[in-house]
Amino acid sequence: MRKTIKAVTVLTLFTLLFSVCGSMMYADATESSVGIFSGVKDIGKTGKPGSVTYKDGIYTIKSSGDNIWWNADGLTMGYTEMEGDMEICARVLSLEKTAQFAKVGVMVREKLIPESEHIYVGFKPTSGIEVVWRSFEKGQSRAEGDDLILFPYWIKLARYKNIFTASCSEDGKNWEKLTAVEIDMAQKVYIGIACVSNTTGSVTTAKLDNVIINRDVQVPTGLSESSGGIKYSTDVNYPDRKLSYKVSWLGNTFGNTKGRSWIQNNVEAMSVSADGYIYTNSGWDEGGRSASVYSGKDGSPLGRISQGGEPAKAVAVSGNSLYVAKSINIFSYKLTDPGNPKAGPVFKLDGGSAEGLACYNNQLYVSCSDGNIKVFDLKTRKRTKVTWKLDRAGAMVVDKAGTFWIIQRKTDGKKGNILHYSAEGKLLSESIADVDNPAAITLDASG
Structure with a gap:
């Protein structure tokens, strides 16, 4: 009798579950x-x-x-x-x-x-x-x-x-x-x-x-x-979307009359700090301002970082420090007062001039005209063991994942590229080939 009751109970339970769950x-x-x-x-x-x-x-x-x-x-x-x-x-x-x-x-x-x-x-x-x-x-x-x-x-x-x-x-x-x-x-x-x-x-x-x-x-x-593998043309890798923009501020490259801001001639690169200050370099400026700092609110010039001498080729901000590359020298500045950077130690390259800068994990990465990517320890200012060969290297940027996107400049007979590297110098996938004349590179807020 107990076995019969048990069988009926299990069957009834199954029937109820099926009717509820469908x-x-x-x-x-x-x-x-x-x-x-x-x-x-x-x-x-x-x-x-x-x-x-x-x-x-x-x-x-x-x-x-x-x-x-x-x-x-x-x-x-x-x-x-x-x-x-x-x-x-x-x-x-x-x-x-x-x-x-x-x-x-x-x-x-x-x-x-x-x-x-x-x-x-x-x-x-x-x-x-x-x-x-x-x-x-x-x-x-x-x-x-x-x-x-x-x-x-x-x-x-x-x-x-x-x-x-x-x-x-x-x-x-x-x-x-x-x-x-x-x-x-x-x-x-x-x-x-x-x-x-x-x-x-x-x-x-x-x-x-x-x-x-x-x-x-x-x-x-x-x-x-092809025998070289699978490639996308650059117009397919990235959708053809129109970028919206607005003019944030205007300036004048000569004089500083009332209501106008001095903007350097031939600004080649810029770096924006976390608190919104804008640091720029110039290959040549009428006022001799090879590097300057501007307000991110209205574009007003806040200070002249360097004057005269070799033109500045690259700038990079890391925390409360600024780095400005001029030929074989990389000048560092403390940003305790962001509008008035204070000069700090100088990094010297052992060959080639600096073409691009990026900071990551307490290290300074430098793309050099002698065909090398060189890495400095920001605390000791000495070269690390990490280095790799890359001819025609230019501006670079590091993403949130800690990988580097480096411009390989156009020369006679060779188109430009944007190459993707790990922090250890390993060439990664997703590089962008045959870019006509890449000059600058940055990332959006997603990194």
């Missing part, structure tokens, strides 16, 4: 398939277990992952393993704001480990769409995005060989490319949806629909293949 499928981050995905997994630093459910065409993903950023990720991923060319598209419907950098989107990942190479495109709760990628295992992440594109919105990530293209669409038909990057991933990878709460103490909930994975991948427009 066609819903569920998998937590330790179980297997759900919807089109063969697995669900918490990767890296997470708090409570994540999950993926599927009902009536909508995927609900929950995660307490730390972030998709830096050199290791913490996320929840619904995935399937695929080989070769592929693409995934989805429409992001919602994302609960547990933190500023909570995320939900689609991802291709080489391994299900925190440090893996990957590329992701998706949304933050209130600050737009974002593409994040890591080009090599344990490397620093890079990102770019558009704060004005908000969900509900369609996203797509396509792989053709080792070119990964991220796109977005308002209607799922007309697509706008966000970016395309080359990442040397294995042929067999994991593709799916990914989510983080950006705080391991809380679980965020996100919803996506129209999630489709297929192998019908078109060859990206502008792609060329």
